[in-house]
Amino acid sequence: MTAPVPAVSFDAFYRAQHNRFYHFFRRKVGRDAATDLVQEIFTRMLRGGAFDRLENPQAYLWRIAHNVLIERARTWHRKGCVLSPLDEARDAAVPPEQEWRIEAIELRRAYRRALLAMPRRTRRIFLMHRLKGLSYREISVELGVGEKGVEYHMMRALARCRRAFARWE
Numbered sequence: 001m002t003a004p005v006p007a008v009s010f011d012a013f014y015r016a017q018h019n020r021f022y023h024f025f026r027r028k029v030g031r032d033a034a035t036d037l038v039q040e041i042f043t044r045m046l047r048g049g050a051f052d053r054l055e056n057p058q059a060y061l062w063r064i065a066h067n068v069l070i071e072r073a074r075t076w077h078r079k080g081c082v083l084s085p086l087d088e089a090r091d092a093a094v095p096p097e098q099e100w101r102i103e104a105i106e107l108r109r110a111y112r113r114a115l116l117a118m119p120r121r122t123r124r125i126f127l128m129h130r131l132k133g134l135s136y137r138e139i140s141v142e143l144g145v146g147e148k149g150v151e152y153h154m155m156r157a158l159a160r161c162r163r164a165f166a167r168w169e
Contacts (some may be wrong), residue, residue: 009052014042017058021065028069037072041065086129114164118157124148126157 008016018038025034032071040065045051054060115123128134129150134142136150143150 010046013051013057017061018042021061024065025069029072037065037068040068046069107165110164110168111161114160116161122153122157125153129154 021038021041022034025037028034041061044064045057045061050060051057117125118126123141125139125145128142129136129140136147136154138149139145140147145153145169
């Protein structure tokens with residue numbers, strides 16, 4: 001007795017069944033993994049050499065598909081993986097807070113270096129105005145410097161801060 005001869009070639013069988021199995025896997029595991037799993041089941045069927053001997057190759061392929069899903073679930077369970085497909089419409093991107101903190105630290109360091117590089121009087125006037133919130137008049141009275149002198153030192157301090165920021169960027 002001879003083995004049954006398939007009615008179609010493997011290539012024609014693949015073309016006829018590909019979309020059906022792609023949609024099956026897409027419903028089960030998502031679009032990203034579906035293509036790989038379809039390729040996997042057809043590869044297993046071809047490697048097994050059973051295609052030429054089967055009376056119902058479609059049923060055999062369904063069995064392979066179910067086995068692949070079972071193996072995949074066992075692997076995910078064994079590894080402790082959880083499959084959560086990304087839904088871009090629902091899942092918002094997380095802002096890069098850590099990166100912002102690092103940049104803020106670097107910027108503070110750049111400003112600190114700029115402050116330490118300032119002449120002592122310029123630095124003192126700048127800090128009195130920015131940190132203590134004193135006006136130019138109050139600073140001039142406290143230090144015994146004219147308001148124009150306070151303004152001059154503030155312009156120098158701000159120019160150094162701008163240069164430090166430009167180098168940082």
